[in-house]
Amino acid sequence: MLRPDECYRCDMLSDATRAELTRSGLNLIPQAISIFDASLRLAVSNRSYREMFDLPPHLTEPGAAFEDTIRFLVTRGEYGPVDDPEEAVRFRVEQARAFQPHYFERTRPDGRMIAVEGAPLAQGGWVAVYTDITEIRRQEGLLRTRSEELSGQILDHAERLAAANRELAAMNASLEEAKRVLTEAEARTRQVTEMVPAHIAHLDAGGRYSFSNNQLSEVFPGARRSIVGLSIAEAVDAGTWAKIRPFWQKALTGAPQVFELTHDASGRRIRVALRPDRAGGGVYVLSTDVTAEVQAREALMHAARRALAASLTSGLAHDFGNLLTIILALQDRLARLALPQEAAADVQATIAAARRGTTLLDGIASITAPRTVVARPVDVAALLAEVAALARPSLGEGIALEVVADLKAEPLMLDSGHLQDSLLNLVLNARDALAGTGGGHIEITAKAAGQWLDLTVEDDGPGFSDPALSQATQPFFTTRPGQGSGLGLSQVYDQTKLAGGTLRLGNRPGGGARVRLRLPRRAARRLMVLVVDDEPAIRAHVRDMLTGFGHAVIEAGSLAEARGLLDLPGLGLILSDLQLGDGLGSDLAAAAPMPVLLMTSLPPGDPLREGAGVPVLSKPLDPAALAVRLMEIADA
Structure with missing residues (x-):
């Protein structure tokens, strides 16, 4: 039994050693063997191949052309007398290019008989084995002569059967090699499909999965991962299946389908392609998440x-x-x-x-006008209460406003001004929709949905018309000519997109309009920030800005003072002026174990600013740019 270190040395054999072992093993085989590649160049041969045909060395070296070898053998008379040597060479080269399995026997000019057995290789090219069967045929001749009792016909059949068996064995070997290559290719294809960020599948005519790359749950959150054998109605939720079913039925009739749907549970936008399987029945499926697109x-x-x-x-x-x-x-x-x-x-x-x-x-x-998002820690429930307090005096008689907030008591990073403007816009739009109906009910609801904050404004008025559903977010579109500017929903749309969210318009099943805002739900993470500047007025301005974002602030008026505060427990960020009275703020980056942000009035491109080695903000500080940097650092 090999020791582990011996196995390791076996694994570390060089390519040259492996090739030499292969060559030595082939030389011990009595049959002549040659392997030619797809371009009919010699790849491998053994000593018996050279000796059987008495070939010169240059025709047994790797790279030797098959055509040159045949020309040598034809010229020497290996195939008997020929009228046109070049035609004989061309004929045999064309046969070789066909790469067909074959077995035949022929008598050489010296009277000896050889059996030639060839098989194509899956990688291209073919292998040929030449066996000297002179003694076998002599023994068969003696047997035929001495066994008068045996029927000559039986011997003929036996010979034909033996030849057919040898040809069948050659073909089986070729098929086994092709099967091996096909199996490896199938395994590689399956691995590739499982790495694709999309769901690839095949459904039979009954709607059951016969293949899946196990990515359904990545595209449709909440769906099963292993679905082969299940029906599509079992694999996805009922609402999604109801949206897919009409397109599925059309695809079964032979019409390819490409469509998009919204996955209600996650809010994702999914593109689905259905391609009929005309050969085997059923449908091929490709589903991709195109929300960002x-x-x-x-x-x-x-x-x-x-x-x-x-x-x-x-x-x-x-x-x-x-x-x-x-x-x-x-x-x-x-x-x-x-x-x-x-x-x-x-x-x-x-x-x-x-x-x-x-x-x-x-x-x-x-x-x-340029628009920016300035995210601050916001108590959403308190903001909704403030929106209701602002909106109620303008609602008029008979219109009730209700706020329902199903949220944890945690501040979220939001632009409170944009959000308040958007909600007031939606409430006032709902009020206008209820005008002339004798009163009604408006409801604002807020809830957490995974990584999203869902805010919905509903009313029990007449709802959105079809033109409004398709055009309401376009600037200047209004259903009340002469009464509105047509900019309300357009501004809500812009503010929502700017915050990285989505806006959906629709109608309630029982009547009335429904507008849903979905915003990124980022919990506010408070940092302890060391502000370093030798100007007290600037420190006070930056301190007010940071505390407004919900962060704690410590101040230092010099580089030396800041260095003495680097070991404060809980310190999460240094925000320093680039040029201090006793040195450079960038010197803090090398000694500080926490992130460092610099601020300066130097213009972009200045050598001192470009060589800071850490992010630099321009003075006066842009609240939006600072808020984005603080969120990135807090989330890191």
């Missing part, structure tokens, strides 16, 4: 519409603003005069209309 596409389309609206209105808005300024100035002058009551009322109405025009201009300006 759809969000990007919607954002791009919305941005394009916004840019078009801005380009069409920006010039007009400027001139219109000047006209409104003149109108308001003139009307204010008239309002100070002693006018008849009717004229005074007309002046006030004109002023109100002009001010309404300025409000519309502000909305137009907000289309192209």
